[in-house]
Amino acid sequence: MQKTQHGFVEDLFALVCAGLFVAFGVYLFQSQDLMVGGAAGLALLGTHALPMDFGLIFFLINLPFYALAWTQIGKRFTINTFISVTTVSVLSEQIPKFVDISNANPLFAAIFGGMLIGVGMLIMFRHTSSLGGVGILAFFLQGKYGIRAGTFQLSVDTVILLSALVFIEWPLVVVSVLAAFCLNMVLSLNHRPERYEAAPQARQISVEHGAQPQGS
Template identity: 35%
Template sequence: MTRAFSIERILFMPPALPALHPPARPHNLAEDGYAIAIGCAFIAMGLMLLKQAGLVTGGMAGIALLISYLIPWSPATLFILVNIPFFLFGGRAMGLAFGLKTLFANVAIMVLGLTIPVALQVARVSPVFAALFGGSIIGFGILAIARHGAGVGGIGVVALILQKSRGWNAGRTQMSCDVLIVLASLPILSVDSFGLSVVSAAAINAVLIVNHRPGRYIGH
C-alpha cells in the first residue's frame, strides 16, 4: 500500500515549475567593451548639450563643466584629468579589472567628447531640453558603465564602493554629493541656469535611483 501510494505520487506529481529567472551568465569582454563604449557616448553627448546650454550638473561631469567655464578647455578633457586620483583608488578598492575598465571608460569619454562636436554641431539647444535630456542620457551612460563592471571615476566610484560594501543606494549617495557640486556653481551661473543645473543633476540621479539597485540586474 505504501509502495503503491509512492508510485502514484511519482506518476501523478506535477512537474516542477521552471525558475522565474535563468541562471545569471556573466558578460564577456566584448559585451563589456560594447556596452561601456555606448555609455561613454551617452555621457560625452550629454556633456556637449549641457556645455552648449551653459549649465552644470552633478558628479565629476559637473566639476568638469564648472572648470570649463573658468579655463578654455574641453569638459571631456577636464573630465579625465579630475578623475586621475580616483583611478588607483577605484582599482585598489574594487579590483584591477574595475580599475582598468574605468580607465578605458574615461579615455573613451575624452576621445568621444573631442570628436562628437566635429561630427555633430549643435547651433542652439533649449536649456530645459539640455537639462532634462542631457542629464538623463548621462545617467543612462553611467548606468551602462556601472552594470558592466566599471565606473566613471570620482563620486561615481565612491558611490559604487559604498553600494557594494554597505548596500547604500548609489543614486542617493551621489545625489547628496551633487547638491554640493551644483551649489558651487552659484557664483558663476545665473539664477535660471542654476535652477536648470539642479534639474540636470536630478535627472542623472533619477535614472540611477530607479534602475541601479542591488539584485535588480541579472547577467553581470
C-alpha cells in the same frame, strides 16, 4: 539560473556606446551652460576657470581615483571604469565636430541630456563600470571611516551646483537641478544590480552613484 559575466568584447562595445550617450549629454549641457554633479560637474566648472577642454579636465580629475578603485573595488571594475572615462573624455571633444547645436531650449537640454547621461551610466553599471571620480572616493570614505557614501556625494554635488553660481546665472543652476533629477530617475527606475553578475563592492558603489545627482 546562474548568471555569467559579460566578455571583454561585450564590455568594450557597451562601454563605448555608454560613453557616447554620456558625452552627448555633456555636450547638451555645455551648449546651454548647465551643470551636473560628480567628476563631470567638476570638469564642467573647470572649463569656466581654466583654458582647458572638458575632456582633458575630466580625464585628469579621474586619474587619482583609479588607485582607490583598484584596491577597494577590483581590477575589472577599475579597467572598465578607465575605458568609460577615456571614452567620454575623447568623444566629448569629437562630438562638436559632427554635431552643431546652435539653438536648443535649456529645459530640453536638461531633460534629454540628463536622460542620456543616466542611460549611459546605467549601461556602465551593468558592465561593472562607472564614471569614476567622486563616487569612488565616497565608497572609500564609507568603508574606511563610516561616512555614508550617499551623504558625501550629495554634499559634493551641492557644493558643485552652488559653485556654479560664480560662473552661470541662477536660473540655469535651477534647470541643472532638473537635469540631475532626470538623470537619477533613469537610474532609480531601471538599475537592478541583483540581476547582473558583479562584485558586491561594485554593486554597492553603483547603487550609491545612482542615489545622488551624478556625471561621475
